[in-house]
Amino acid sequence: MNIRNAFVNEAQKIKEIYENAKLFMRASGNMHQWGGDYPELSLILRDIESKSCYICEENGEILGVFCLFKGPDRTYNKIYNGKWLTDGEYYVIHRIAVVKHCAGVAAECYNYGISKNGALRIDTHRDNIPMQKSLSKNGFTYCGIIYLESGDERLAYEKIL
Numbered sequence: 476m477n478i479r480n481a482f483v484n485e486a487q488k489i490k491e492i493y494e495n496a497k498l499f500m501r502a503s504g505n506m507h508q509w510g511g512d513y514p515e516l517s518l519i520l521r522d523i524e525s526k527s528c529y530i531c532e533e534n535g536e537i538l539g540v541f542c543l544f545k546g547p548d549r550t551y552n553k554i555y556n557g558k559w560l561t562d563g564e565y566y567v568i569h570r571i572a573v574v575k576h577c578a579g580v581a582a583e584c585y586n587y588g589i590s591k592n593g594a595l596r597i598d599t600h601r602d603n604i605p606m607q608k609s610l611s612k613n614g615f616t617y618c619g620i621i622y623l624e625s626g627d628e629r630l631a632y633e634k635i636l
Contacts (some may be wrong), residue, residue, distance in 0.1 A: 476580070478587045481528040483541065486519050489528070489540050493519075496572035500603060507598035514570055531573075531583050539580040541571035543588050550623050551596055551631065557619025560633045565594035570630040579627070581609050585634065598629035 481489060497509050522528035522542050531539035552563040559565075568588050573580040589595040598621055599606040607630065610615075615632040622628055 476531055476533045476538065477581045478528050478529055478531050478583065480483055481523045481530045483523055485518065485530065485537070486516060486523060489519050489523075489530075490514075492540050492572050492574055493570070494536065494575070499602060499605075503603075503605055505600055505602040505604070508603055525612050529587065531580050533589075537574065539571070539573040539584055541584045541588075542569045543567070543591070544569065545591070546596065548596070550598075550629075552622050554619040554631055557617070557631070559596070559602050559618050559631075560616055561594050563594060564592055565596050565633070566591045568595060568597045571597075575594070582613050585613050585615075588634060589634055594633065595631045595635075596631065598631045599630065601630055 493509070493514055500506075500508055501593065515559045519528065527542045527544055529541055529543055530537050531541070544567045546567055548567045551559075551567070566582065566588050571581065571584055596619070597610065598613065601611070610632045618631045618633050620628055621631045
């Protein structure tokens with residue numbers, strides 16, 4: 476699999492991948508994460524233009540998408556009922572989605588993120604059981620609870636090499 480920056484002309488395809496991920500979330504009992512039009516096309520375009528949006532592809536087919544940011548992330552400054560594994564520099568994955576839950580795609584995205592400096596953080600909704608299982612399967616440690624700027628609670632995870 477190849478991971479590369481997304482291109483502007485792929486924004487609509489990325490939006491479709493996110494919409495399908497939302498359908499999967501709802502079918503899995505996660506009724507609240509990524510509500511409404513989130514992530515909006517304008518946000519996807521900003522992510523692409525800032526070179527934060529990445530595509531995981533194989534044979535020219537997009538199998539997954541994610542956004543990777545260098546910390547610090549403001550919402551990760553305070554963690555409750557736990558603590559981060561490290562106090563050093565880290566990267567953060569947001570808005571990860573895979574196509575048809577192809578085997579190994581999420582792992583490739585996580586590995587790309589952690590390759591940047593050896594510390595990767597991510598959060599997910601309490602009802603997103605498939606994501607929680609993916610994180611545990613891929614070596615992430617549950618660290619506690621963080622709150623988004625909206626006040627919404629998220630389960631926080633970190634993986635270090």
